Amino acid sequence: MKYYILAFCLSLSISISAQDTSDNTQIKTTLNNYIDAFYKGDTTKLKLAIKPRLNKFGYWKNKESGNYEYYAHMSYNKAMEFVTKMKEEGRTRDENIIRKVEVLDIGNHIASAKVTANWGIDYVTLSKDDGKWMIEQVIWEGPYEAKVEQKTTTYYLIRHAEKDQSDKTNRNPHLTEEGLKRAENWASILKDVKFDMVYSTDYHRTKETAAPTAKANNVEVSFYDPRNINPKEFMKSTKGKTVLIVGHSNTTPMFTNGLLGEKKYDMISEDNNANLYIVTISKDSKTSTMLKVD
16 A cells, blocks of 8 residues: 655645645655754755755844844855854753744755754745755754744544454454554554654554554553543643544544534544545634545
8 A cells, every 4th residue: 555644735636635744744844854953053964954045034023123134145055164163062952842844835856844953933935855855945043932833733633553353342443464564554544744642542453553553652642531521621731732532433533523613524434444534723714634544
């Protein structure tokens, strides 16, 4: 089976969505390499993120006047020198709290994105050569101010993988070999998504489906009861996070509808373990897409 992680393309066909999401994932990887480079003094990751013709400049807020003042231009070579000096002087950090990447728009050959980091906000333009998205230009402002950040919450919802149905009286079966392979494939499909939390119902089949992705993201699986879940409270406790939720043929679309506040999706057929629901919630909007990844 050929798998794709597809997202954020409600108005497009599945085939177009697959391409767009592949680009989306690549761009996010480039942006995370860019952050790591400046956080950790990593020139290797910087080389993977920026083009030799990089044009970067920004504006730094004067604490006394409150005005933003132009800050020096940074070329590719100056960026490399800056990152190297950070490493040599021990000014590196392992920062995951003030860290966010957002893809704003993707064209055929160019794209725009936003990076939020401890130094402030960067608006980035990228281009794609030889199938690789890399940063061409950056305009930024600093320092970081929490009030500027608008948190986006993203939920990925899937049904458990194929379960063992040999004993019809067993209400808590394990996954079949095919199901275990699908669980591993979900982890592979979602490998470029950084999950903050992974939720599962307390059944063998859902826990076994969630386990590979939780392990890949170094997080514990949290349990929820879909019969006693309050979507508003759940959204409040997971605000600003990226969350995987594993459920069942009836509970997964029900949970998705609860997050959206509308009855949009119907129950999943018993022979379908491939649906992926993606719900994105920002300050001003809620969007969703459902794709069959089979």
